[in-house]
Amino acid sequence: MSDNTFVLFSNLHLLTLLIVTLVCVFIPLKMKNATQRSTENMSKIIAYVILAHVVTSPFKDLFYLENPYDWREVLPFHMCDLSEIFVAWFLLGGPKICYKIAFFWGMAGATLAMITPDIQKFDIEYVYFYIGHGMIVLGILYATITLGNRPFFKDVGLVSLITLFALLPAIWTINTALGDPANYWYLAQKPAGESLFDLFPDPPFHLLITTPIALIMFYLLYIPFFFIDKSKK
Numbered sequence: 001m002s003d004n005t006f007v008l009f010s011n012l013h014l015l016t017l018l019i020v021t022l023v024c025v026f027i028p029l030k031m032k033n034a035t036q037r038s039t040e041n042m043s044k045i046i047a048y049v050i051l052a053h054v055v056t057s058p059f060k061d062l063f064y065l066e067n068p069y070d071w072r073e074v075l076p077f078h079m080c081d082l083s084e085i086f087v088a089w090f091l092l093g094g095p096k097i098c099y100k101i102a103f104f105w106g107m108a109g110a111t112l113a114m115i116t117p118d119i120q121k122f123d124i125e126y127v128y129f130y131i132g133h134g135m136i137v138l139g140i141l142y143a144t145i146t147l148g149n150r151p152f153f154k155d156v157g158l159v160s161l162i163t164l165f166a167l168l169p170a171i172w173t174i175n176t177a178l179g180d181p182a183n184y185w186y187l188a189q190k191p192a193g194e195s196l197f198d199l200f201p202d203p204p205f206h207l208l209i210t211t212p213i214a215l216i217m218f219y220l221l222y223i224p225f226f227f228i229d230k231s232k233k
Helices: 011-031 036-064 079-091 096-115 124-146 153-178 207-232
Strands: none
Touching: 011 036, 011 096, 011 124, 036 079, 036 124, 079 096, 079 124, 096 124, 096 153, 096 207, 153 207
């Protein structure tokens, strides 16, 4: 094992999770009582950093890694890539549905991805991975805590329907059209690194388990808002 081989829950992994958590909580809380101009400027900063990550990540994958990816693997179609685009779009004035999708996808997907990342080494890909996923969570928490947005009960069903009957078929079609090694949303095969996917059947049969799990997680994410509403009655 080389010195920079990624080890799940190693000291460096845990330190990274701690730093990301502190940043994602501190900035939204710090900006909560800032002036409108300051909060708008921070919205733009977060959005542009996210979009810069989306744009530069494929170039990193193709030209800077020791073992470059195929171009069909680096298009921004993974769920977390789309979460980045949706939350950045919302912070720049996009429709509320962008926030709703990003909230449930990002808080469920990005957090789990950071806990069990599809990473092989502590290298530039590791840095990019945590910047991208961390910015998703930061953008969502900023939109929620600082800007005062929130999901409602009906949004769980809405986002679930959009995911299952619009976006999932679209991603499946993209994978099929591009061919191997395109594997967006891991619909063709499991991630290479250690992850929760190792506990599930091989794709696409993993959807029989991951779909209800995702729905449960969506409802769990809504629970704090349920109690907030209940306390106000």
